[in-house]
Amino acid sequence: MAKVTIIGATGQVGSYAAHAVSQFPHVQEMCLYGRPGNEQFLDGLAHDMMDSFAARGTNTRVTFGTHPKELRGSDIIVLTSGVPRHPDQTRLDLALENAKIVRHYAEQVGRMAPDSILLVVTNPVDIMTTVALKYSGMMPHRVFGLGTHLDSMRLKACLAEFFNVHVSEVHTRIIGEHGDTMVPMWSATTIGGIQIDNMIGNDKLPREEMIERVKNSGSYIIKAKGATVFGPGDAIATLIRTIVEDENRMLTVSTQIRREIFGHEGVCISVPARITRGGVFPIGVRLSIAETAMFGESVKVIKDMTEKVCAALDAELQQTE
Ligand SMILES: NC(=O)C1=CN([C@@H]2O[C@H](COP(=O)(O)OP(=O)(O)OC[C@H]3O[C@@H](n4cnc5c(N)ncnc54)[C@H](O)[C@@H]3O)[C@@H](O)[C@H]2O)C=CC1
Ligand SMILES: O=C([O-])CC(=O)C(=O)O
Numbered sequence: 001m002a003k004v005t006i007i008g009a010t011g012q013v014g015s016y017a018a019h020a021v022s023q024f025p026h027v028q029e030m031c032l033y034g035r036p037g038n039e040q041f042l043d044g045l046a047h048d049m050m051d052s053f054a055a056r057g058t059n060t061r062v063t064f065g066t067h068p069k070e071l072r073g074s075d076i077i078v079l080t081s082g083v084p085r086h087p088d089q090t091r092l093d094l095a096l097e098n099a100k101i102v103r104h105y106a107e108q109v110g111r112m113a114p115d116s117i118l119l120v121v122t123n124p125v126d127i128m129t130t131v132a133l134k135y136s137g138m139m140p141h142r143v144f145g146l147g148t149h150l151d152s153m154r155l156k157a158c159l160a161e162f163f164n165v166h167v168s169e170v171h172t173r174i175i176g177e178h179g180d181t182m183v184p185m186w187s188a189t190t191i192g193g194i195q196i197d198n199m200i201g202n203d204k205l206p207r208e209e210m211i212e213r214v215k216n217s218g219s220y221i222i223k224a225k226g227a228t229v230f231g232p233g234d235a236i237a238t239l240i241r242t243i244v245e246d247e248n249r250m251l252t253v254s255t256q257i258r259r260e261i262f263g264h265e266g267v268c269i270s271v272p273a274r275i276t277r278g279g280v281f282p283i284g285v286r287l288s289i290a291e292t293a294m295f296g297e298s299v300k301v302i303k304d305m306t307e308k309v310c311a312a313l314d315a316e317l318q319q320t321e
Contacts, residue, residue, distance in 0.1 A: 002244045005031040005074040005113075007105050008081030009064070010041045012226075013121060016233035017078060019049055022060040024237075026244040031074065032064040035081075039066055071112035076243055078236060079105055079132065082122035087223040091124040091179050092305055099309045100316075102128045103135045110136035117243060117279055120145040120254075121236060125178045126302045127309055129254045129268035134310065140256040141279035147254030147270035148174040150235040151182055154214045162205060163191050172196075173252040174214065175270050175291075176298030183294040184211050187287070188272075239275065246277035255282045263292075264299045267306055 004021055008014040009032035022030045030049070032042045042064035049062050063070070071077065082098035085091060102122055109118055109132075118136060120129045120143070129145035136143060151174040160167040169192045176183040186207070189196040196202055221228045242249045252270050259265040261284030274281045287295060 001028040002026055002075040003029040003031060003073050004240060004244070005033050005071055005077045005116075007033045007071075007077060007079045007109075008122075009045060010034045010038050011080055012084075012229045013232050013236075014078070014080035015045055016229050017080065017121075017236040018045075019052065020233050020237035021078075021240045022049065022053065022062070023056070023058055024241050024244060025059075027060050027240070029061045029063060031070055032062065033070055034064075034066055036066045039064075042066070068108045068112050071109060071116075074113045074116045076117045076119065076240055077109055077113060078119045078121060078240070079109075079128075080121045080236075081105060082128070084227055085123065085219075085222065087219055091218075092127075094123050095127050095305055095309050096312055098122050098124075098128060099131045099313055102131045103313055106132040106135040110138055114138055116142070118143045119236065119239060121232065123178070124305070126254045126268050126270070127306045130256070130306045131309065131313070133256060133268065135313075139279070141281055143256075143268075144273070144280040145254030145268060145270075146178070146232065146235060146239070148176065148178050148182055148252050149239065149270070150231055151178060151214050151217075152252050153231070153235060154217050155184060155210065158210045158213060159189070159191065159196075162210075163199065163201070165191060173272060175252055175272070176295055177269065177302055178254065179301070180215060181294070181298040181301050182211075182215060182270075183291055183298055184214075185287070185291060187291065188285075242275045243277055248274060248276050250274055250283065253280060255280050257282055260284075262295075264296070264303075267299055267303045269299060269302055 006014045006018045046062045046064045082101050120132045122128045125145040133143040156170045159170045172189040173185045174182050254268045254270045256268050272283045
């Protein structure tokens with residue numbers, strides 16, 4: 001049984017994720033957490049969710065609050081607080097502003113629930129995962145980001161449509177940045193267990209266009225309806241289910257990588273990882289030459305921005321001391 005807390009529960013992604021996660025029988029308590037001043041909204045959200053649970057026959061207890069003590073006893077915390085981007089912005093444009101918000105909550109989590117598992121959703125998610133890791137002081141296997149799990153699902157949907165099969169027949173993953181330098185792992189893509197290069201019709205697969213579609217999916221949806229909600233919310237729910245039910249699945253999430261298995265270190269970036277009740281453990285894999293080069297580019301983009309952001313946060317802290 002688990003207590004799951006959503007920080008940023010008043011937001012679009014936070015509120016939908018809270019509802020989606022509450023359906024799992026192992027989730028005993030769902031705590032809706034937000035900024036002081038948002039109590040009335042959180043109260044309303046809790047009541048609305050309880051009505052839904054009565055209708056659906058879900059037994060999860062809903063609590064809410066704005067005081068850091070609410071974080072105590074959490075097994076898993078999802079951090080969704082932060083500004084979302086406008087259609088003309090990139091995710092990286094949000095880095096400095098959101099890093100301050102993530103640092104604030106990471107410090108609270110580190111103090112109140114250091115043994116929990118912290119899932120970071122706030123964008124740019126790879127950089128925010130490093131910020132959360134640094135300022136929470138938690139163990140690396142206990143802090144991870146949604147990363148390219150959602151991008152992998154988006155590619156999966158494109159491939160299922162192209163080959164006209166059920167999505168569950170498609171296995172694929174995108175590694176690297178949740179952003180423009182993401183790296184499709186065609187070498188790990190199968191349809192019904194068959195390597196994609198061996199599928200008849202594969203020569204007509206518009207690979208570049210598909211990856212462009214995945215890269216632009218977030219901004220396309222934001223332009224059309226203001227925010228991406230169901231995609232990220234259900235991607236979060238899958239990860240939480242994997243943890244609470246100790247499924248030991250291998251998914252693609254942002255996690256601190258080590259030089260000995262990836263040749264790079266000092267960043268959180270998406271790689272295949274084993275996800276258990278005990279945390280998230282990156283798995284070293286052999287990439288093709290092209291994938292290795294692209295992954296290196298992705299590491300560089302994330303590393304440069306992470307260093308800038310952490311330097312700005314440190315400078316700000318020194319000024320206030
Ligand atoms: N990693 C991913 O795949 C995805 C990440 N996101 C990111 O998640 C974040 C939230 O997105 P939405 O829920 O759509 O936004 P939203 O505007 O609906 O909600 C933002 C939430 O953050 C809180 N917040 C805003 N400024 C704050 C501050 N200064 N201090 C404390 N809390 C603050 C708000 O109270 C609210 O709860 C954004 O950064 C967005 O880019 C969204 C979708 C997918
Ligand atoms: O695009 C955005 O800003 C939100 C996000 O990360 C996504 O839906 O992939």
